[in-house]
Amino acid sequence: MNDQGLSSYFQFSNVDWGNMLTSTWETLWLTIVSMIVVAILGIALGLLLFETTDSHNPLVRLLNWVVALFVNVFRSIPFIILIVLLLPITQKLVGTIIGPRAALPSLIISAAPFYARMVELAFHELDHGVVEAAESMGATRWQIIRKVLLPESMPALVSGITVTTISLIGYTAMAGAIGAGGLGNLAYQDGFQSNNNAITLVATVIIVIIVFIFQFLGDLAVKHIDKRA
Amino acid sequence: MIEFKDVTKTFATKQGAVHAVQDVNLSIEDGHIYGIVGYSGAGKSTLVRMLNGLETPTSGSVDIDGVEITVLTGTKLREQRHKIGMIFQHFNLLWSRTVLQNIMFPLEIAGQSKAAAQKKAEHLADLVGLAGREQAYPSELSGGQKQRVGIARALANDPQILLSDEATSALDPQTTDEVLDLLLDINKKLNLTIVLITHEMHVIRKIADHVAVMEDGKIVEQGPVLEVFKRPKQAVTKRFVNEEVTPSLHDTTAVVEQLVAKYPKGTIVQLTFHGDQAKLPIVSEMLKQYGNLDLNIIEGNIHQTQEGAIGSLYIQITGDPADIDGALAYLQKLRVETEVLNRE
Known part of the structure; x- marks a missing residue:
């Protein structure tokens, strides 16, 4: 039986490093795949929100209202509830409710609306004069999106996806607790349920390192892209 | 067009x-x-x-x-x-x-x-x-x-x-x-x-x-x-x-009033130049013709525009009244817009 005192944190002999590595890869895989999908979906939704704001066309206004409602609703649902709520949908989409792949739908549906709001805000913060200049040159709406909105707001988009990814890492751990695999799963099952605090500690340290790496890469990218100052 | x-x-x-x-x-x-x-x-x-x-x-x-x-x-x-x-x-x-x-x-x-x-x-x-x-x-x-x-x-x-x-x-x-x-x-x-x-x-x-x-x-x-x-x-x-x-029109008016008080005998004239006139030595020509006159420049400015120069000049002339009349007539002959602001 394991000792349950504070020294239990340091009983590293109980750590199965092979398992730890597998779980780390699962967490990274979950994070990166959901980040990519969230980035694409979030930018698309953010653009849709931005482009449909203040339209005179009643149909467009309706679309804006529907998208905004979708975004607000899914942003408000606590993640742990969202996973449970989406279980039947996950079963339908992925074919299982266990393992890393099963965590993807709820991770994406929870984070994409969050990022979409950041994207919309980034577009609103752009200097309208630049958009007007592009219009005066005869740019199409699509050219303005591709050549003005996206590149000019890139630092905000990248720092937004960094923040979103870091909360995604937290969500992967939560998803792990109900069987999605990854470090959260390991910390819960092999750490908490088997009274093995060393495993929990190591999993925590690895997650912190992953967060730091994503933050560092995000900051580095923003610094490289931002030519404003 | x-x-x-x-x-x-x-x-x-x-x-x-x-x-x-x-x-x-x-x-x-x-x-x-x-x-x-x-x-x-x-x-x-x-x-x-x-x-x-x-x-x-x-x-x-x-x-x-x-x-x-x-x-x-x-x-x-x-x-x-x-x-x-x-x-x-x-x-x-x-x-x-x-x-x-x-x-x-x-x-x-x-x-x-x-x-x-x-x-x-x-x-x-x-x-x-x-x-x-x-x-x-x-x-x-x-x-x-x-x-x-x-x-x-x-x-x-x-x-x-x-x-x-x-x-x-x-x-x-x-x-x-x-x-x-x-x-x-x-x-x-x-x-x-x-x-x-x-x-x-x-x-x-x-x-x-x-x-x-x-x-x-x-x-x-x-x-x-x-x-x-x-x-x-x-x-x-x-x-x-x-x-x-005349960026300092107000100042100029004050200057004119002061000068009028200081030199009550003078005749103060505002000349306005348009286009090519501003390039000609009109004032010195006038002085050559009426050599007994004294001239005091109060204020002036000339600007270049795309179609020629434009500007105004405030001068005080003192001397024989007949000469002053002649000088003013000469200026008018050259189509310089003249406005007598004060005459004794």
């Missing part, structure tokens, strides 16, 4: 209808530099934005070379916009692009190949005096350099018309003059029509050949710059012209 015909623009606001532009009729000949001057809110911005369809009039029509801009939409409107360059008060450059990439931007929009766009952009950077700065980002440039990028970018698609929206209002006086010189140079080199809006009469004087004065959405006065400077009719025009020609 640009023609505004009975153009009106009305905005509906919560406070009721706002007439941004009212019954404007204006013709601008090719190759001219047409200045539209007015205080902020006079409707100048709305008016010029009708030329590239960024604004549409509520009624009336805007024609460029017989093409009615007001009815263009979609692809036709965008193609028309390629032929009209525009520069802005705050430059509106893309900070994420280098100087060269900013100049290439309108060429990309017009669907030119990258190689052709780059070649053209390099030539334009050179034309506006930015050779060597092509790889810099806007944040590394001074205000004047940024506006040069703006000008190069506006010229990229070989436009027939350049619209300038307060393009020098964010610049210091020296940079303003450099940018205005560049615009004048481009106008001459490319025979480009320039429509510029400004609230600074200095800008009009320096490069415009024609001017329209706007107030409350209406054009209250228009014509060749020198005509308008010479004989401003409307109160708002007088205010603009006075700002420029």
Whole structure:
């Protein structure tokens, strides 16, 4: 039986490093795949929100209202509830409710609306004069999106996806607790349920390192892209 | 040839209808530099934005070379916009692009190949005096350099018309003059029509050949710059012209009053010069003919405009009354506008 005192944190002999590595890869895989999908979906939704704001066309206004409602609703649902709520949908989409792949739908549906709001805000913060200049040159709406909105707001988009990814890492751990695999799963099952605090500690340290790496890469990218100052 | 015909623009606001532009009729000949001057809110911005369809009039029509801009939409409107360059008060450059990439931007929009766009952009950077700065980002440039990028970018698609929206209002006086010189140079080199809006009469004087004065959405006065400077009719025009020609009118009046008190015997005359007269040695000729007169210059200023010089001179003449009469008659013979402010 394991000792349950504070020294239990340091009983590293109980750590199965092979398992730890597998779980780390699962967490990274979950994070990166959901980040990519969230980035694409979030930018698309953010653009849709931005482009449909203040339209005179009643149909467009309706679309804006529907998208905004979708975004607000899914942003408000606590993640742990969202996973449970989406279980039947996950079963339908992925074919299982266990393992890393099963965590993807709820991770994406929870984070994409969050990022979409950041994207919309980034577009609103752009200097309208630049958009007007592009219009005066005869740019199409699509050219303005591709050549003005996206590149000019890139630092905000990248720092937004960094923040979103870091909360995604937290969500992967939560998803792990109900069987999605990854470090959260390991910390819960092999750490908490088997009274093995060393495993929990190591999993925590690895997650912190992953967060730091994503933050560092995000900051580095923003610094490289931002030519404003 | 640009023609505004009975153009009106009305905005509906919560406070009721706002007439941004009212019954404007204006013709601008090719190759001219047409200045539209007015205080902020006079409707100048709305008016010029009708030329590239960024604004549409509520009624009336805007024609460029017989093409009615007001009815263009979609692809036709965008193609028309390629032929009209525009520069802005705050430059509106893309900070994420280098100087060269900013100049290439309108060429990309017009669907030119990258190689052709780059070649053209390099030539334009050179034309506006930015050779060597092509790889810099806007944040590394001074205000004047940024506006040069703006000008190069506006010229990229070989436009027939350049619209300038307060393009020098964010610049210091020296940079303003450099940018205005560049615009004048481009106008001459490319025979480009320039429509510029400004609230600074200095800008009009320096490069415009024609001017329209706007107030409350209406054009209250228009014509060749020198005509308008010479004989401003409307109160708002007088205010603009006075700002420029006699910046210290009030001071001068005080000086005249002092001089009148100090030299009650003198005759104080205001001379106004127009065009070529300002180049002639009129005052010294007058003194040579009436050698017994004494002359005291109180204040004066002469400005160069695109159509000649304009200015005024305040002088005090003392001496024999007959000689003074002769001198005044001589000045009038040379068509110098003379106004006797005080005579003993």
